[in-house]
Amino acid sequence: MSELYNIIDKKKLDVVTKPISKAHGLPNECYTNKDYTLIERKKLFEDKWVAIGVASSLPNIGDAKPYDLLDLPLLIIRNKQNKIKVFHNICSHRGVKLVHKEGKIKNVIRCPYHSWSYNFDGELIATPHIGGMNKHTHPQFNKSKSNLKEIRSYIWLDLIMVNISNNEMPFDKYIKPLSDRWSKFWKNSDRDMIKHSNDYGYFKLEAKCNWKFAIENYCESYHLPWVHPGLNSYSKIEDHYHIQGLPNRFAGQGTVVYNPRLKGKEKFPCFPNWPKNKENIAEYVALFPNVMLGIHKDHFYAYWLEPKSNDLTLEHMEIYYVGDNAANSKKFKSLRKQNFKLWEDIQKEDVDIIQGMQIGRKSNVYNGGNFSPAMDNPTHHFHKWVATNIAQ
Structure with a gap:
């Protein structure tokens, strides 16, 4: 944690956890320092269960919303089984952001760069010209290894809860x-x-x-x-x-x-x-x-x-x-x-x-x-x- 303590004096954090009569609140750097915010994104927003929206805002199959969590691009979509899915909103080919605007996606999530396309479960199903002109497959390329990266999610009281790092306990136990x-x-x-x-x-x-x-x-x-x-x-x-x-x-x-x-x-x-x-x-x-x-x-x-x-x-x-x-x-x-x-x-x-x-x-x-x-x-x-x- 040397990176953290280069930003904040460790003593300032230690005093926060003291009994309330002896404690001070979080130091200024926790609110004003942009580098600290990246540490917080990892420790508090990626490693914990956090809310990124509500399921009722995507009522129909194909409804999709991009969501950027402190610049981390995510994608929420309702799949054909009427379930909410959350993915990292990047193409597995060249890392282009896939969806920029909220709306309804008809059939596939299509990358605007090379038109690689994914179904609503994140599976890569189309790779145009990957093997050369009009050759849409290649013997050395396995589509199944290039699916979208799904994020662990749970719907609770309509809230879409995600644990991006996939390291927390199951949400039903977490919320108990x-x-x-x-x-x-x-x-x-x-x-x-x-x-x-x-x-x-x-x-x-x-x-x-x-x-x-x-x-x-x-x-x-x-x-x-x-x-x-x-x-x-x-x-x-x-x-x-x-x-x-x-x-x-x-x-x-x-x-x-x-x-x-x-x-x-x-x-x-x-x-x-x-x-x-x-x-x-x-x-x-x-x-x-x-x-x-x-x-x-x-x-x-x-x-x-x-x-x-x-x-x-x-x-x-x-x-x-x-x-x-x-x-x-x-x-x-x-x-x-x-x-x-x-x-x-x-x-x-x-x-x-x-x-x-x-x-x-x-x-x-x-x-x-x-x-x-x-x-x-x-x-x-x-x-x-x-x-x-x-x-x-």
Whole structure:
């Protein structure tokens, strides 16, 4: 790890993992240094399970999306068996990027350079003139050794999760601590009911800051009175509790006063197995590194981050309801619109703050941050996760 310690003083990382009363946050270099970001890409985004989109955004066979993860080109496609597949988005011939725009691919993934073509399972099926003019095979060339490189993937609550290095434990085991926690709210049959809203189910925000600031901010409720005065008027800071998931893969907060203030006679249907004695509880958990989840009795959302560089992040909000009627019928359209506006306004308030933190990290007197031993535990949890994993 000499490369890492040429960028960051090891002592600055060691202090992050100390008990919260003695710890500082991650040093400035973790937010401002481009070379460090490449280390983070490997340690946090290639070696861990990360979100790169949602399956419902590719509803039909042949739907394809390119996705660049900190300049690493990936391709998401729905194959002819109606399954999501993820590949490295490069031709095995000369390494040209295959797909540049989101859209529907009719029959084959065709390279724009020499027209080598792949089916939706990544198999190389056509190599024009590889053996000379009008000779499309060659006895010394084995197509099966030049298929697209598939990336390990798993669909969970519509999220497309990938483990690029293929080194992590199976995702169902990885997510089990959080699934077990949320089993007190909903059963498998409830989770199967979530439906993405087609009209007010998605928005995207641009944050001119490092992706970690969004996670740090999401983990804690300490900022509510000053950043979200509207929200804090009915879900006050004292109504929240901390969540620190062990093993250290997630952290966040919960509220005991969830009571949606949406206008109109109608109310969203609730998850059938949500306990009556937990109707006013909602939880907001960051699944490291890049997913922020919100679970409520009447809707669910996944707010996932797309890091573009050390100081630019795209934030994607996906909103789900209980059944297709709640998600897409005219009956609940007004409620969906109100709920959409509520979350969009709240997240915009957060963007203003986290962009300010990026500016602050240019100060050479800032020590990474001093934590409140009472209020910042989930955020410190995340800082420790980053420091521990990049130093491995």
